[in-house]
Amino acid sequence: MANNITYKVLWIDDQVAFDPDFVEGYQIKAEAYDIDLCPVSNWQDARKLLYDNSEDYSAIILDAECKMNEEDPEECGFINKVLNDLNKFFGKKQIDIPWYILSAGTMDGFESVMNVAQYSHADYDEEWGNMVYSKTAPSQEANSRDKLFENIQKVASGQTVNKVLFRYQETFQYMGEGKLIDKEARSIMLKMLSQLHYPEENPHFEYQGNPLRKVLEHLFRAAHKIGLLPDDCFDNRGQLNLLDANRYMSGLEMNHVKLRYGQIYDKEKKQDVDTIFPKYMGYITKAILNFSSANSHTSEENEYTINDKDLIIDESEKELFFGYVLQLCHVIKFFGHFVETHNNKEENLKMIKKVYN
Numbered sequence: 001m002a003n004n005i006t007y008k009v010l011w012i013d014d015q016v017a018f019d020p021d022f023v024e025g026y027q028i029k030a031e032a033y034d035i036d037l038c039p040v041s042n043w044q045d046a047r048k049l050l051y052d053n054s055e056d057y058s059a060i061i062l063d064a065e066c067k068m069n070e071e072d073p074e075e076c077g078f079i080n081k082v083l084n085d086l087n088k089f090f091g092k093k094q095i096d097i098p099w100y101i102l103s104a105g106t107m108d109g110f111e112s113v114m115n116v117a118q119y120s121h122a123d124y125d126e127e128w129g130n131m132v133y134s135k136t137a138p139s140q141e142a143n144s145r146d147k148l149f150e151n152i153q154k155v156a157s158g159q160t161v162n163k164v165l166f167r168y169q170e171t172f173q174y175m176g177e178g179k180l181i182d183k184e185a186r187s188i189m190l191k192m193l194s195q196l197h198y199p200e201e202n203p204h205f206e207y208q209g210n211p212l213r214k215v216l217e218h219l220f221r222a223a224h225k226i227g228l229l230p231d232d233c234f235d236n237r238g239q240l241n242l243l244d245a246n247r248y249m250s251g252l253e254m255n256h257v258k259l260r261y262g263q264i265y266d267k268e269k270k271q272d273v274d275t276i277f278p279k280y281m282g283y284i285t286k287a288i289l290n291f292s293s294a295n296s297h298t299s300e301e302n303e304y305t306i307n308d309k310d311l312i313i314d315e316s317e318k319e320l321f322f323g324y325v326l327q328l329c330h331v332i333k334f335f336g337h338f339v340e341t342h343n344n345k346e347e348n349l350k351m352i353k354k355v356y357n
Contacts, residue, residue, distance in 0.1 A: 005034060005157075005162060005165055005166050005169065006034055006035070006036045007033075007034055007035050007036065007058040007059070007152065007153060007156040007157075007162065008035075008036045008038060008056050008057050008058055009030070009035050009036065009037050009038065009057065009058060009059045009060070009061060009152060010038050010040065010046055010049060010050060010057045010059075010060045010061070011026070011037050011038060011039050011040065011060075011061040011102075012040050012041075012042070012043060012046045012060070012061065012062050012063060012066055012082075013039065013041070013061075013063040013066060013102075014041050014042065014063065014066045014067045014074055015041075015063075016039040016040060016041040017041035017042075017070075023039050026039075026145070027039070029145065029146065029149065030149050032149075033149040033150060033152065033153040034153055035149055035152060035153060035156075037061075038057075041066075041067065041070065042066065042067040042068060042069055042070045042072070043066065043067070043068045043069070043078070043081070043082050043085070044068060044069045044070065045070065046060075047085065050089070050097075051089065053177075053183075054089075054093055054095060054097070055161060055187055055190055055191075057097055058097070058098070058152065058155075058156035058159060058161075058162060059097065059098045059099065059100065059152045059155065059156060060086075060097055060098070060099040060100070061099075061100050061101075061102050061148070062078075062079060062082060062099060062100070062101050062102070063078070063101075063102065063103055064078070064079055064101055064103035064104075064105070064107055064110060064113060064114075065078055065103070065107040066078045068081060068082075076107050076108060076109055076113065079101065079113050079116075079117050080113070080116060080117075083099075083117060083120050086099065087120065096124070098124065098127075098128040098152070098155050098156075099121075099128075100128075100130075100131060100132075100133060100148055100151075100152070101114070101117060101131060101132045101133065102133045102134075102135060102145065102148060103132070103133075103134070103135060104134070104135045104136055105134055105136075114131075114132055117131065117132075118131060127155070128151075128155055129151040129154070129155060130142070130143065130147075130151065133145060133147065133148040160194050160197075160198045160201055161190055161194060163197070163198075164190060164193045164194050164197060165190070167193075167197070168189075168193060168329055170333050171189065171329045171332050171333050172186060172189070172190075173336065174332055174333070174335070174336035174339075175189065175332070180222050180226075180335075180336060180339055181215075181218050181219055181222045181332065181335075181336075182218045182221070182222070184214070184218065185214070185215045185218035185219070188211045188214055188215050189215060189325075189328070189329075189332075191205075191211075192211060192212075192322075192325045193325060193329075196322045196325060196326075207317065207318050207321045210292055211292075212288050212291065212292040212321075212324055212325065212328060213242070213288070213289060213292035215328055215332075216242070216246075216285060216288055216289065216292075216328065216331070217240055217242060219331070219332065219335055220233070220240060220242065220245040220246075220249070221240065222335075222339075223245075223249065223276070223335070224240075226339060226342075226343065226345050226348060227344075227345035227346065227347075227348030227349040228249070228261075228276060228339070228342065228348050228351075229245055229248060229249065230248065230257075230259055230352050232244075232254065232256070232257040232259055233245045233248065233254070241256065242289055243255065243286075243289060244256055244257070246282065246285050246286055246289060247260075247282075248260060248261055248276075249261070249275075249276045249277045249282070249285070250275060250276070250277045250279070250281070250282025250285070250286075251274065251275030251276070251277070251279075251282070252282070258354060259352055259353065259354060260353055261274055261275060261276055261351050261352070261353070262274020262275065262351045262353060274351060276335075276338060277331075277334070281330075281331060281334060284327050284330075284331060285331060287324070288324050288327065288328060291320070291324055292324075
């Protein structure tokens with residue numbers, strides 16, 4: 001893929017449930033346009049994916065006649081019901097995700113359904129392109145499946161989130177579902193970096209410190225899962241001592257438990273033999289914690305509930321805020337590279353050393 005960016009597209013078509021060859025053929029074709037086609041057979045399942053991970057999707061493809069729920073039959077009122085739901089969702093989230101209809105066009109009343117749908121799509125035609133595409137049109141025709149994928153690729157490449165993903169792809173390669181650092185950290189970083197580069201798109205953005213701390217905590221939790229951070233950094237409620245975790249990652253002994261990573265300071269070489277973070281990075285991460293209220297914690301069971309109020313930053317300090325956001329990008333990249341060469345949990349655990357005074 002030319003840009004190393006994949007555009008995730010939610011695709012709802014009831015044929016997904018019983019025709020794997022149909023699905024595979026569409027996915028292979030979509031890959032040629034940098035599209036990761038995510039097939040779902042009914043709106044209920046698609047709706048949950050969309051509501052839980054709205055920032056993940058660059059577009060939505062709808063069949064004209066599909067199922068609202070897995071147990072339901074196909075219905076010609078599918079599009080109207082889904083669009084009504086989508087409009088409420090977009091209003092609540094204050095976002096717009098491009099949507100398209102891909103259909104064989106054989107259902108009764110197809111034209112009248114499309115006319116109603118066009119009313120919702122019309123305000124976005126210039127930005128999103130054509131609304132309706134045909135499953136059976138030859139690839140060279142303007143309403144073909146290929147032209148739909150080509151159009152989605154073009155539209156997605158200009159979206160704010162995708163521009164940010166492209167600019168910071170070395171950072172985001174380590175964050176997300178099934179990746180090194182939790183997907184919540186990815187979502188937070190996307191919001192902060194989007195605000196840095198496109199502030200006019202969200203004039204009500206609040207400059208809070210805790211999102212910075214949350215991302216760093218997710219990084220520490222990732223370190224713990226791979227054996228790079230000892231259990232002693234957590235209390236019996238699953239809360240993480242952020243300052244101790246940062247000292248350990250920086251090659252210093254912890255305050256509450258006398259542990260450190262690897263060998264103690266080498267007096268002859270006048271340097272730390274083993275550290276995860278180099279000295280300068282330990283200063284960066286400590287500064288981020290100090291700036292973002294290090295004494296607020298999350299728990300493993302309820303990771304995103306903050307015990308104290310979010311630290312609200314005066315907008316006049318936004319340069320400081322974004323400075324730390326960019327430094328955090330560097331920290332994430334460094335940590336990701338480090339784990340690539342230290343990915344054996346058992347070996348990592350052996351590096352936990354007790355400090356004897």
